[in-house]
Amino acid sequence: MIEIKNISKAFNGKVVLDGISGVFKKGETSLVIGASGTGKSVLLKCMLDLVTPENGSVLYDGREFLGISENERKEIRREMGVLFQGGALFDSKTVNDNIKFPLDMLTDMSESEKRDRVDFCLHKVGLDGTGKRMPSEISGGMKKRVGIARAIVMNPKYLFCDEPNSGLDPLTSIKIDELIKELTDDFQITTVIITHDMNSVLSIGDNIKFLYKGKKIWEGDSNAIMTAKLKEIDEFVFSNHALKKLRGEFH
Numbered sequence: 464m465i466e467i468k469n470i471s472k473a474f475n476g477k478v479v480l481d482g483i484s485g486v487f488k489k490g491e492t493s494l495v496i497g498a499s500g501t502g503k504s505v506l507l508k509c510m511l512d513l514v515t516p517e518n519g520s521v522l523y524d525g526r527e528f529l530g531i532s533e534n535e536r537k538e539i540r541r542e543m544g545v546l547f548q549g550g551a552l553f554d555s556k557t558v559n560d561n562i563k564f565p566l567d568m569l570t571d572m573s574e575s576e577k578r579d580r581v582d583f584c585l586h587k588v589g590l591d592g593t594g595k596r597m598p599s600e601i602s603g604g605m606k607k608r609v610g611i612a613r614a615i616v617m618n619p620k621y622l623f624c625d626e627p628n629s630g631l632d633p634l635t636s637i638k639i640d641e642l643i644k645e646l647t648d649d650f651q652i653t654t655v656i657i658t659h660d661m662n663s664v665l666s667i668g669d670n671i672k673f674l675y676k677g678k679k680i681w682e683g684d685s686n687a688i689m690t691a692k693l694k695e696i697d698e699f700v701f702s703n704h705a706l707k708k709l710r711g712e713f714h
């Protein structure tokens with residue numbers, strides 16, 4: 464479980480996050496949603512300590528993450544996996560070596576142990592047999608899967624996904640969502656996903672935190688969001704033409 468308390472951040476006097484609190488539960492896919500520029504990525508960076516908030520705390524299973532020594536922070540960092548927007552693979556490394564990278568950097572496992580772990584993760588993301596390919600030789604959806612395999616290779620307690628569906632077609636997006644959900648469930652990970660994909664909201668939104676102009680103005684699950692009585696949510700949810708049509712606004 465991750466708990467954030469009263470996170471606030473300003474850049475050059477402009478408030479970007481305004482006292483955000485909340486809980487991300489183990490075994491759940493928790494989504495942070497909201498329009499562009501509303502502070503989602505900055506919140507994620509605060510949780511990863513890539514940006515220092517002016518105020519607030521981030522607790523990983525009760526352990527404070529901000530303002531602690533680098534050694535203590537390293538311990539918690541080893542328990543995190545991050546799927547960066549666009550996958551962020553090393554173009555000059557094979558799929559195998561991309562996935563193995565955190566093991567090389569952070570563990571003293573033997574080469575054969577690392578190979579087993581990489582094979583296991585490749586299998587988990589449905590990419591058996593592709594380890595020797597280069598990133599340039601695989602599709603966008605496969606690159607995301609490789610990014611996910613790398614994010615779970617250290618067997619993380621916490622998984623962060625920044626816009627996991629960006630640049631993917633709708634069907635591939637659904638498959639990536641399903642994969643993240645399945646891994647979260649199988650390994651009881653606390654998963655935090657930044658998105659504005661309504662399909663993800665409806666299909667894997669165990670918990671949804673809705674940000675608006677730097678504040679969390681609503682929280683609930685994928686069923687509750689469809690009937691939430693907030694103008695800002697209505698604008699966000701029904702900005703999608705298909706959903707508007709379902710509601711009968713188009714004739």
Ligand SMILES: Nc1ncnc2c1ncn2[C@@H]1O[C@H](COP(=O)(O)OP(=O)(O)OP(=O)(O)O)[C@@H](O)[C@H]1O
Nearest residue numbers: 474475479497498499500501502503504505506659
């Ligand atoms: N390093 C920075 N310096 C100054 N302003 C920043 C910095 N990082 C983010 N901002 C500002 O903070 C605000 C929130 O940005 P953020 O990237 O969190 O939005 P977002 O909700 O993730 O948007 P998107 O969905 O488009 O990715 C924006 O106005 C952005 O310009």
